[in-house]
Amino acid sequence: MVKGSELMNKNKIRVISLLFVIFIALAATPQMTSYPTGVNRANGTTGCACHSGGAGTTTVIVDGMPDSFVGGTSYELNITISNPNIAGAELSSNMGGFRLFATDGTFSAGENYTDLVQVMDGGITHTESGNDMRSWVVVWTAPDNEGQIVDFTVHGNAVNGNAVGNIPADGNSGDKWSTFQASIPGAAALGGGAILIEQAEPYEVAIAAITFGIALFSLMLVYVFYRNNPDGFNLNGLTEWLKKWMTTTDHKEVGTLYFVFSFLFLLIGGIFAMLFRLQLAVADNDFLTQDQYNSFFTLHGTTMIFLAAMPMIAAFANWIIPLQIGAKDLAFPRVNAMGFWMLAFSSVLLYGGVMSGEGADITWTMYAPFSNSLGEKGASAGTTLFVAGIIMLGISSTLSGVNFIATVMTMRAPGVTWMKMPLFTWSIFVANAMLYLSLPALIIGTVYLYFDRTIGTHFYDAAVGGDPILWAHLFWYFGHPEVYVVILPAFGVVSEVLSTSAKRSIFGYKSMVYALAGIGVLGFIVWGHHMLTSGMDPTFRLIMMLTTMLVAIPTGVKIFNWLATLWGGSLVFKTHTLWALGFLVTFTMGGISGMFFPVAGLDTHFHDTYFVVAHFHYVLVGGTLFGMFSAIYYWYPKAVGRKLDEKLGLLHFIITFIAMNGTFWPMHQLGIEGMPRRYHTYSVDSWSELNSFITMSALIMGFAQLILTWNIIRSYKYGEKCGKDPWGGWSLEWTTTSPPPTPSFHEIPTQEDDNLHHVESTGGGMFSRMWKGVEPK
Amino acid sequence: MGPADYTIFRSLMKTWNFWSLVVGILTFALLFYLIIRFRQISPKEETPEKLTPGVFPKERDNLTLELTWFIVPTILVLYLTFIAWQSMITVWVDPYSEDEDTWDITIEAYQWGWNFYYHDEILITELNETGNFTTSTFTTPTGTEIVDGAYTGDGNLYLPCNRVIKAKLVTLNDGGELPVLHAPFIPEWGIKEDTVPGIETSMSFTPKETGTFDLFCAEYCGQQHSKMLAKVHVVGACG
Ligand code: HEM
Ligand SMILES: [Cu+2]
């Protein structure tokens, strides 16, 4: 009894301390309200008819607008424009002007402003004497029809007054105007008195698409549950079933969770890409606003790297590593599950801002000083949640990293020695070791960033002694190893697939391993190539140029080893083979274009242009993603016991491969022509043609992924049944049933070694032993 | 479009395109040859190794071959690095040596636009006809006040032809502005460099033809990043 109540107490203390932690966490996030508190951002899209000054930095604010209007009532509106760069105060005359339109209602001058403003063409504007100031009061009388929404447009112009001497031709220069827009609904429109059909905004389309996706996904979950046992279907069972998935620690089930999660986010990231590609299709487009564009590409990049590519790698690592090394499970199954759920919740933080219209707009590289800035011109409010999400992602990756490292180091079955380990396992091991060593830099960097944003520290704020370059160093010290973290596992997959498909052992197994390790080491000393134009010492730039070029050598060794693997083989063209061969083509091209950056005279042009976008999509899409697609077709039968449909697979491959090149190849040309990346729109008409072509290809590529989705779903029930080793692979995962039992091996298997029948090798120094692959007794 | 023919960018591109083609064609020719030559014709084909589940297959390697594709790329890479080093000296070292006769300007970035300051009076009179220059004082972020010879233009950049231009890059910091990173980028000369708050960076280039060119901001700086544009006018004689 005594023990029982002690237990109770412990539980209570746990609950209370948990609540306390949650409370502190909420208190430390003062930016939770992400709704903008008023539309006052500078926004120059259309003209200020009387001046040619051009859209600029002027801010226009209108105070006194009601949330909704009552018919016939008059409202006093204060219009204020400001521009810190265009002095107004010292000037005696000609400081600014405005032009206000509303789609309905009437205007009149405010009290004391009768001489200063005048009604004109259904709107209101300043008079000749009314341009000696920068704020005005006008009165707007609402229309009687309350069932409508009235749109307001105000152009405000900050004038620098250089027209003194009455030369109006010159007077326009240097002025900056911008535009403020707002909509006020009538009382009835709010209360549902009238039916309104509004055109959906792209933002809403994106959110609707995601919500629809989630709904569809939930429905699918229920359906999958129903199909499991159609007769015994009841909702209590559903919660039990969900609970089973949410609390599972089995490496195969966690792997499935990772896979479903990453696939979902691959599609979401693709939706973002397709939306902002539409925006870029033609010059001077305004399909998306700047804020939308900026947060869409930020989320696209972050989603693709952290929520699609890495989890998909984790999915295969989870599923396959224990099977390949003959272990019953991973070393820390519960840490593993925790890693997944941290990831799942961090995605909510990352997306929290978008859902409220203030999505993070700090790019996936999150450069400070900008990402740490608050206020009107700073990063949007959702950024704080986003940064919190990145911290959580870092923790999640650390947990899963330590798990894989420990598993590979300690749980290999007899016979699976270091130099007899499948190359996929090697690649996951090296990748996670790199991740584990580089993540601290990111986590520290983002924690500083979080502090800068929430409690007013100044780690990155140069104005008060912070370091404006610190972030870039911390981020890229993580960021460059990170790109290898996502490409190495694809190397591993391709090594397995090519060897199996050619029915030959991999050529130069040992040099493959040393190349992996070499990339793993070199990867840590090249981060500066992302910062060649950020004002560093030329000597440092030179070192980074050299080390970066050196990475090409081990990468080249791998490519030639793969080619030599095909030599003398008997190559079958299964879908996973096609993806692996496609990988060889596109990844090699991405590798070659990478050689253009560590060159001073080239990088000063290419840095932050579309050439970079082309390059990293060739390695990320043509490398990582193609590798993962190969893995899907290769290991799906192992996981499900049925093959994916080869015809659909072929179709998926051909369309994606062609559309991928159609999307990203022309970006090289745009980069050479100087189109900067992260641009909401462009005014150079000659870029339109290539951009429209890119957009078309991107849409095709996006929709082609539905074929894969359909294939995965359909083959789960109807795919061709398969046995233990459908493709003829050699590693241990092919010795167990498809799908494998739980725990994955009832009895720890032993890996045999074909070489023992051929080579008698003992003795020698450490180096020659490593080369020959004989472990010391 | 893109950098002018006389830029170092173009000559480097020739070398890099050449070696890319060599490497690319070699690799892909080999790849397609292997795919076609060694495709499976009948499922009964035997290969030298047997892949059996649970058995590490017989290893094969060839030290000579592996050393070849280790050493040959190494030589190529070292050669390319050497050229890259030369270009680095041209781009980042030479223009800053003492005896280089440069035409100095300061480019000041703010959210979201540019201010241009000129420190060389020789051409000001000539430029003034086009650029609407006015005299003003100018305080650098490091506190040096320049009174004489500092001219602000009309929001566009005016440059003489055939002079080595040396641009100091600074970020406006008047308390009201948010100091963030920007980067003036002029594709015509294939040149860019970040402006970093609190630090003075620089870039250098030499216009050799008159004309009007685009200047973009290349470092993401917030909402209106894509609107941070200006025109660069190269005026005067090119002799
Ligand atoms: C339909 C497929 C895709 C299309 C059409 C696409 C298109 C683009 C474009 C045009 C940009 C540049 C945006 C800008 O600079 O304004 C971009 C950025 C990016 N993309 Fe993709 N992409 C696709 C798939 C992927 C995939 C699969 C990955 C990674 C596995 C990826 C990773 C990234 C990253 C990291 C960025 C950088 C974001 C930033 O600048 O902060 N993309 N994408
Ligand atoms: Cu890198």
Ligand SMILES: [Cu+2]
């Ligand atoms: Cu910018």
